Amino acid sequence: MNRKAQRSQGDIFRRRALVIGIVLALLASACIARLSYIQLFSAESMAQAATASRTVTKPLQSQRGTIVDTNGVVLAQSVERYTVYADQKAVADFKPVDCKGNNQSVCHSIDGKNVNAEGAAAVAKLLAPVLGMNTMELGGKLVGESRYVILKKNVVPAVKRSIDKLHLSGVINYELTSKREYSDKDGLLGGVLGGVDDSGAGVAGIEKMTNASLVGKDGSVRYQRGANGQEIPGTRTESEQPVDGGKVKLTIDWDTQWYVKKALQDAKKKTGADWGIAVVEEVKSGKIRAIADTDTYAAGSDGAKMNASKAVTTVFEPGSTGKLITAAGLLQEGLHKPTDKFQVPYQTEINGQTYHDSHEHGLQNLTLAGILKESSNVGTVMASKNYTLKQRYDYITKFGIGQSTGLNFPGESRGQLAPYQSWDLRTRNTVLFGQGYSASALQMTNVVATIANKGVRCGQSIIESSTDADGNDTTPSANQPVRVIDESVASELMDMMESMASQYKNVASIKGYRIAGKSGTAQVADSSGALNNHIGDFIAAIPADNPRYVVTVVLMNPDGIYGGITAGPVVATIGEFLMQKYEVPASSARKNAIPTEW
Structure with a gap:
């Protein structure tokens, strides 16, 4: 190739490089301009939108009131229970943290040993003994794309506290519910007390007759949640505590x-x-x-x-x-x-x-x-x-x-x-x-x-x-x-x-x-x-x-x-x-x- 041809190709390359440089410079300028605009004019609204996308309002369930006899003996009461559920997408991404050093507050282990598994298998191995479930059966429930899969209902507070110690927040969650319990196990007053439906409303007997007095007022709490749905500490903005239902005293001794x-x-x-x-x-x-x-x-x-x-x-x-x-x-x-x-x-x-x-x-x-x-x-x-x-x-x-x-x-x-x-x-x-x-x-x-x-x-x-819940007679x-x-x-x-x-x-x-x-x-x-x-x-x-x-x-x-x-x-x-x-x-x-x- 002669010198003239080489100079021609060099000119073409330089022109192309110049064009690309100009294009890149324009793109960079546009990005800088956009960033400057966001920072100067839209930062607040963008932050608000991001916060709003993370903010949730969670209802806080009230407890149904109590029924007692004329001497104050409790005949019916609602006790604290929990519904345990899983976020299957968070389960799929779960990687246990091996216990070493001073990380006991966040690590995962089984009988002092590392979990040696990930995803649904790891969560099932950790959770099954606490819930009293078969590991394989629980593992099957944990696999999928749902953000809400119920694993077990009517879990007592002691089991809920044991789940807390597993450090599975955002992966395994729970909702506060209640269970109606009666002193009458032998049918002494069953047809009189009646009962409640799955929603906790009275449908028969005294439970239905005095339902308006026994129903409580639910509360709520607003907070920001992380990527896995867990509450971000310190982000609660407002809350209203639930008010439990009233008390009904029977003439029955x-x-x-x-x-x-x-x-x-x-x-x-x-x-x-x-x-x-x-x-x-x-x-x-x-x-x-x-x-x-x-x-x-x-x-x-x-x-x-x-x-x-x-x-x-x-x-x-x-x-x-x-x-x-x-x-x-x-x-x-x-x-x-x-x-x-x-x-x-x-x-x-x-x-x-x-x-x-x-x-x-x-x-x-x-x-x-x-x-x-x-x-x-x-x-x-x-x-x-x-x-x-x-x-x-x-x-x-x-x-x-x-x-x-x-x-x-x-x-x-x-x-x-x-x-x-x-x-x-x-x-x-x-x-x-x-x-x-x-x-x-x-x-x-x-x-x-x-x-x-x-x-x-x-x-x-x-x-x-x-x-009633407000204390009215x-x-x-x-x-x-x-x-x-x-x-x-x-x-x-x-x-x-x-x-x-x-x-x-x-x-x-x-x-x-x-x-x-x-x-x-x-x-x-x-x-x-x-x-x-x-x-x-x-x-x-x-x-x-x-x-x-x-x-x-x-x-x-x-x-x-x-x-x-x-x-x-x-x-x-x-x-x-x-x-x-x-x-x-x-x-x-x-x-x-x-x-x-x-």
């Missing part, structure tokens, strides 16, 4: 509930009954101290959520205990006195309808008090000759049948009471002795409690007090007390009931205490509609001379049929416990009992 439940279950076994119900009510306040049935659904279980207490939801014809309402109406309306005399045959016929007593007998000379003592259907119908249909209906209503108890318990039944205008020729008389309408055990308990409370029907209650109001019968009429009825209860003194008595009660037996339709079932019940006010408690026991299909024989002894057993537990003074001697025969 847990010790009494336990004893009543046991007595009822023993009675079911002894009598062969299909099921049983028992209620204990404080006379002067209307507070329910025990409410039991023979179901054994543990509180919080699916069974407890699906099956509310039979004492509130199940209704039945009360049978002869309903004669108390009739006697109260006859006395209050002045149609009879307790000493009025009647000659009562075994059966009678009215408007083509035949009524008879539970067992055959000859002509009996009974007072009105005697009719109640002998629980005579025929005598009750005879005494009610001038007792109008409207009066019959009104007194059944006044005593609370066909109405809400005021508890507002989920699934509560009002009972069934048809308008008197629709009663047929038979029903208009059967209602006199507790047939032709239905009531719950709670309602019938309050019938006797009204008589025992000198004729005043108190509103029943099962919530003694309650507060949310105690539900019970129905207002209302006078149903005069005090003098109530006193006469108590005397008549004491004579009735004395018939069962050999099987239903409490040493040192007088009992005023009424037994009942009623036929009940089965699934086919035939009257093949029967209810035996007994309701008593104890002590008769100064009533403190009313005890009701109802048994379905017990052997022995009659309520005084089957349910009476259970009432006495419960009553004896109540007298001892609450240190009730012994009764005074009975004087001047109303004559029952003539």
Whole structure:
């Protein structure tokens, strides 16, 4: 190549180099200009955008409030639990730090040895023993692209603290949750307490009834997170602490509930009954101290959520205990006195309808008090000759049948009471002795409690007090007390009931205490509609001379049929416990009992 050609190629190279240099200089100038612009004009907004991209708001869960008995015994509470989850992308990048020197606060080891693995395998080897999981199974859950994979729920705080010591922040994380725990493991109060759903909201029983009081207020916290999702220390900008739910105190006494439940279950076994119900009510306040049935659904279980207490939801014809309402109406309306005399045959016929007593007998000379003592259907119908249909209906209503108890318990039944205008020729008389309408055990308990409370029907209650998350008083109001019968009429009825209860003194008595009660037996339709079932019940006010408690026991299909024989002894057993537990003074001697025969 000649010199001229070489100079030509050199010129071309220099021109190209110059062009490239100019281009590079222009690019550098542009970058410098852009950088200068960002620093001078956009630095703040860029920093804010970066901070915003790293800032998260994390909710802080509140705990559901507690349910306690009248003495403060905890029946339901929410306890701290955690949901452990993994960031699979962070897991894939995980490289354990070997322990050496003074790096114990950040290194990873297993039994003092290095992990000798990376990624999911390393995390699984570290975490599986703490979670109590199989290493291979856990390793499989850790592999993937998700930023949120749940590894285990309901982890206790002690396990969470052990995970903290593994130094897996950003790789393995957890969320605070809660678990509802109940003292009732044996189904003593399951159908009453009910339960909550997966979100922690009450769906049955007291949990549903008082949900607004028990629900807490969640809080939140804002902070900046690192590349692996971990909180960057010192970056919290604002937080609002959660507020736990309030407290609900029941009128239930847990010790009494336990004893009543046991007595009822023993009675079911002894009598062969299909099921049983028992209620204990404080006379002067209307507070329910025990409410039991023979179901054994543990509180919080699916069974407890699906099956509310039979004492509130199940209704039945009360049978002869309903004669108390009739006697109260006859006395209050002045149609009879307790000493009025009647000659009562075994059966009678009215408007083509035949009524008879539970067992055959000859002509009996009974007072009105005697009719109640002998629980005579025929005598009750005879005494009610001038007792109008409207009066019959009104007194059944006044005593609370066909109405809400005021508890507002989920699934509560009002009972069934048809308008008197629709009663047929038979029903208009059967209602006199507790047939032709239905009531719950709670309602019938309050019938006797009204008589025992000198004729005043108190509103029943099962919530003694309650507060919400803000500390506001949310105690539900019970129905207002209302006078149903005069005090003098109530006193006469108590005397008549004491004579009735004395018939069962050999099987239903409490040493040192007088009992005023009424037994009942009623036929009940089965699934086919035939009257093949029967209810035996007994309701008593104890002590008769100064009533403190009313005890009701109802048994379905017990052997022995009659309520005084089957349910009476259970009432006495419960009553004896109540007298001892609450240190009730012994009764005074009975004087001047109303004559029952003539």
